[in-house]
Amino acid sequence: MTQTTHDHVASLVGSFDPADFVVPTGREEQWRFTPLRRTGGLVDGTAVSGAGISLTVEAPEGVTTQHVDSSDAQAVLLGAPTDRAAALAINRAESTTVVTIAADAQLDEPVWIKCVGSDATTAAFAHVVIDVKPFAQATIVIDRTGSTHISDVVDVKVGDGAHVTIVSLQDWAADTVHLGHQRHLVGRDASVKSVIITLGGSLVRLVPTVAYDAPGGSAEMFGLFFAGNGQHLEHRLFVDHAVPNCTSRVTYKGALQGTEAQPSHSVWIGDVLIRAAAVGTDTYEINRNLVLTDFARADSVPNLEIETGEVAGAGHASATGRFDDEQLFYLQTRGIPAEEARRLVVRGFFHEILQQIGIEQLQARLVARVEAELEGHGV
Amino acid sequence: MSILEVRDLHVSVDADGESRQILRGVDLTVKAGETHAIMGPNGSGKSTLAYSIAGHPKYTVESGSITLDGADVLAMSVDERARAGMFLAMQYPVEIPGVSVSNFLRTAATAIRGEAPKLRTWVKEVRETMEQLAMDPSFAERNVNEGFSGGEKKRHEILQMELLKPKIALLDEIDSGLDVDALRYVSEGVNRLAATGETGLLLITHYTRILKYIQPDFVHVFVDGVIAASGGKDLADELEASGYEKYQKSGSSA
Numbered sequence: 001m002t003q004t005t006h007d008h009v010a011s012l013v014g015s016f017d018p019a020d021f022v023v024p025t026g027r028e029e030q031w032r033f034t035p036l037r038r039t040g041g042l043v044d045g046t047a048v049s050g051a052g053i054s055l056t057v058e059a060p061e062g063v064t065t066q067h068v069d070s071s072d073a074q075a076v077l078l079g080a081p082t083d084r085a086a087a088l089a090i091n092r093a094e095s096t097t098v099v100t101i102a103a104d105a106q107l108d109e110p111v112w113i114k115c116v117g118s119d120a121t122t123a124a125f126a127h128v129v130i131d132v133k134p135f136a137q138a139t140i141v142i143d144r145t146g147s148t149h150i151s152d153v154v155d156v157k158v159g160d161g162a163h164v165t166i167v168s169l170q171d172w173a174a175d176t177v178h179l180g181h182q183r184h185l186v187g188r189d190a191s192v193k194s195v196i197i198t199l200g201g202s203l204v205r206l207v208p209t210v211a212y213d214a215p216g217g218s219a220e221m222f223g224l225f226f227a228g229n230g231q232h233l234e235h236r237l238f239v240d241h242a243v244p245n246c247t248s249r250v251t252y253k254g255a256l257q258g259t260e261a262q263p264s265h266s267v268w269i270g271d272v273l274i275r276a277a278a279v280g281t282d283t284y285e286i287n288r289n290l291v292l293t294d295f296a297r298a299d300s301v302p303n304l305e306i307e308t309g310e311v312a313g314a315g316h317a318s319a320t321g322r323f324d325d326e327q328l329f330y331l332q333t334r335g336i337p338a339e340e341a342r343r344l345v346v347r348g349f350f351h352e353i354l355q356q357i358g359i360e361q362l363q364a365r366l367v368a369r370v371e372a373e374l375e376g377h378g379v
Numbered sequence: 380m381s382i383l384e385v386r387d388l389h390v391s392v393d394a395d396g397e398s399r400q401i402l403r404g405v406d407l408t409v410k411a412g413e414t415h416a417i418m419g420p421n422g423s424g425k426s427t428l429a430y431s432i433a434g435h436p437k438y439t440v441e442s443g444s445i446t447l448d449g450a451d452v453l454a455m456s457v458d459e460r461a462r463a464g465m466f467l468a469m470q471y472p473v474e475i476p477g478v479s480v481s482n483f484l485r486t487a488a489t490a491i492r493g494e495a496p497k498l499r500t501w502v503k504e505v506r507e508t509m510e511q512l513a514m515d516p517s518f519a520e521r522n523v524n525e526g527f528s529g530g531e532k533k534r535h536e537i538l539q540m541e542l543l544k545p546k547i548a549l550l551d552e553i554d555s556g557l558d559v560d561a562l563r564y565v566s567e568g569v570n571r572l573a574a575t576g577e578t579g580l581l582l583i584t585h586y587t588r589i590l591k592y593i594q595p596d597f598v599h600v601f602v603d604g605v606i607a608a609s610g611g612k613d614l615a616d617e618l619e620a621s622g623y624e625k626y627q628k629s630g631s632s633a
Contacts, residue, residue, distance in 0.1 A: 325436065330473040333433050334483075334539065335461035335490035344486065348477030352522070355477070 014080030016070075018045055018091055021084035030083070033267040033299055035232055038203045042123060042151040042179050043085050045092075050122020052148040055097060058112040062105035062136075067095040070127060074098045077129055078155040078183050083207065086181040089151040092125040099140075103133035103159070110139040110167075110359055117148025120175045126152040130166070134159035134187070141362065142168040144178070145200075151179040160187040160214065165195070167357055171369065172200035174229070182208045186217035186246070195356050198225040198233050199369055205234040215245045223252035223268075224353040226373055227296065230262035236269040237285075241278035247312075248272065250285035253353055255346070258295035268318075270302040274311055282312040289320040290349055346374060381411040381448055381464060381546035383432075383579060388443035390424075390431045401427045403604040404443070409547060409579040416582045416590060416615060419601030420623045425583045426470065428601070429549040433467040434460050447547065462491055464546030468536040468553050475523040480535065481505070483523045484542060491543050508541050511571070512564050530561030537568035547579045548572065554589035566592030587619040602626045 015021070023044045024031040031043075041047030057065045068074050075096035081087045090096070099111060113128065132138055142154065158164050172178060178201050184192050198204050210219040219239065227233045239248045250270055258264035270285040289298040302316035323342060331341035350370050357363045390402035401424045409415050419425045431438045432445055434457040445452040447463055455463060475483065484505060489495045496504070509518065512534045524532055533553055540548055553565055570593060572578050582593065590612070598614040599606045600623065607626040608614065 324473075326473045327475055329435055329457060330469070330475070331483075331487075332457035333461050333465075333467045333469075334487035334543065335458050336486055337458045337490065338456070340486070340490075341458075344478055344483075345475065348475055348522070351477035353477075 014082045016076070016080050016087060016090060018084055018087040021087060024084065030236070033234060034205055035203065038177065038232070039179065040123065040149045040177050042088070042149060042177065045088050047123030047149065049092060049125065050119055052119035052122050053115055053117050053124040053126065053146075053150060055126060055128070056114045057097065057099055058114070059099065060107055060109040060111070062102045062107060063111055064100045064102075066098045066100070068098055070096050072096065074131065075127065075129060077131060077157050078185050081153065081181065083181065085151050085179045086153050086207070089125045089153045089179075089181070090127045093127040096127040096129055098129045098131060100131045101133060101136045101138045103135060105133070105136040105138065107136075107138045110141050113140065113142045115142065115144045115152075117144075117146030117150065117172065117176060120147040120149055120177075122149070124148050124150040126150065127155075128152070129155045129157070131157050132159050132162045132164050135161040137163045139165040139359065140167070141359065142166070143171070144169060145171050145173070147173040147175050149177045153181045153183070156182070156184045156192065158184065158186045158190040158192045158217075160190055162187065162190045164191070165193045165358065167195045167197070167359070167362065169362075169366070170196075170198040170201055170204050170206075172204070174200065174202060176201040176204075178204045178206075180204075180206045182206065184208070184210045184219060186210065186212045186219055188214035189216035191218040191220070193220040193356070194222065195353065196221075196223040196235065197353070197366060198223075198235070199373070201231065201233070203232045205232075205236070207236045207238070209237070210239045210248060212241065212243045212246045215243050217243075218247040219249070221248070221250045221252075222353050222356045224350060225252075225254045225266055226256075226370065227254065227264040227266045228257045228373065230258070230264060232265045232267075234267035236267070236271070238271040239273070239283065241272070241274045241281045241283065244278055245280040246278065247282040248285075249283070251353070252287045253349060254287070254289040254298060255292060255349065256289065256296035256298055257292040259293075260295050263295040263297065265297045265299075267299045268301070270316065272304045272314075272316070274306045274308060274314060276307040279308050279310040280312050281308075281314065284313065284315045286317045288318075288349075290346065291320060291322055292346075381579060383409040383547045384444075384446045385428075385432070386444045388428075388431065388445065389441040390427060390438050391441055392427070392438055398439070400441075401438075401604050402431065405604070405606060407599070407606065409581055411546060411579045412573075412576040413597065414573050414580040414582065414593065414595045415597045415599065416584060416595035417599045417601050418584055418587070418615065418618055420627065421585065423601045424604040425601040426551050429467060429551045429581070429583055432549060433457065433465060458490070466540050466543055466545035466548045468533075468540055468548065468550045470552040470555060472524045472532045472536055474525045476525055478523050479520055480523055481519040484519075484539065487539065488542055505542065508538055512538055512568055514538065529556035530558060533557055533561060533565050534568075537565050541568055541572060544572070545578060547581065549581045549583070551583045552585060553582070554584055554586060562589065563592065569593050587615050590615050600626050
């Protein structure tokens, strides 16, 4: 029998103690796609900690940054993790970085959290808590570059009436292994827009989750990944609707290219649970994957579980394929040569997500990054 | 003066591994300045004719010829046909996520005209054409056909047609799904192009409704993959009154 969303997510009990979780074997629903042997001890906990990353926060006025013990009340703002890797990340992080955005603050500059890896031979663990106080408006960029083996947890609390855009960028070097959790807790009438862009790294496995603290919350989750050259890029989303009248939109797009020697693999899991109490929920999730070459595999699994009859809307879609011939035909009937039509379609495919970022300078950098990837493969 | 000539065209389509004959010998001549209406019941193959002329890869031309001003259209790729002067307005225009209308229009105009249009005159040209079609300027910044209503999609097709100024325009059910206002704007666009005398129009339609707005010079009844009858505007009036039955019966007994 197929395991449902509810069975494998909601029944999990949270704990800050990694020992409360069994070491996964790879047969578990949560881990079945992940090449555990490539995780370098980040999951079983055998990894030796080093000084492989530097984490800095650049923020405008209205933002404070502190480093606290992982048992501090500010560090446990979002409660216990329900995953061994996340528990380990919090447990073994030297400290928890707490970024607080003051109530009513309207930041005109983004907060940049720069995570730079410098050593892929030892492990790094990190825990960041972003506490957005009520009615604040902020954009936060988590910019990850360099070589490292890292497991991290980013917790985002969106206070009542606050509006947050959080862009997390995985622009890692080719040898990086990154296991990450990004948890969002959305307050009353608050909104969060998450844009997750994963381009670099050998193995990247991210778990973005959304929970709602009170009615009226909204979450928009955008994602873009480009898997090539033997990369394993995995995004497992979980949106937990447990209170009434909240909305969620999940839009993830991926492109893949591989070679016989270096096949690439992407995984997208979209779990959405609408609990009995969550009447008036409006949710839609979609994943599109563009397979550019042979030797590329995309797994795409939307799971929608509904426990109430009174939803405003609930749907999902998933499609993985080569170029859409009808799009190419349409462009060609306008005189655009086949090659140029393909370029337009692929760039458009990426642009749809990149245009969500809203930070010109970052957008330009990513367009250039994607362009370089495509050029390298003659697309 | 451009001329499109279709001669004894036989076309099949692959469906579930089986080849199915759709067009069974179509003869048609469309000259610049003429407006032809092709009318027929669902499944008669009239849309297949448009897509075959445009070069959709789904259709296989078994025999016959298509020429534009004497040049062999069947030997051309889809984009070459467009650059030779052919335009297809689709019944269901395709969404292209992440590509803005303005980028799309300029790329198409550059391809068709052989050089990038001068920015200043181009912007004006697009704006004026959009105004005539009652399209909001913000339309240009939206992604191609994404989230467009039925009427917006068809107006966008006509916008492209007016900007690209084809020698031959094939309009596949341009009237389907339009409310009266949208139908009027679309028809006005078609009539503006027809009035130049530079374009031959082939209007494919299921209903006679649009012929209240666009006057055809020729009407063809399309049944079972062939043109069963041709005539003037009065033929459309007859179809309006008595339907396709007469032609379907004679088609099946032949």
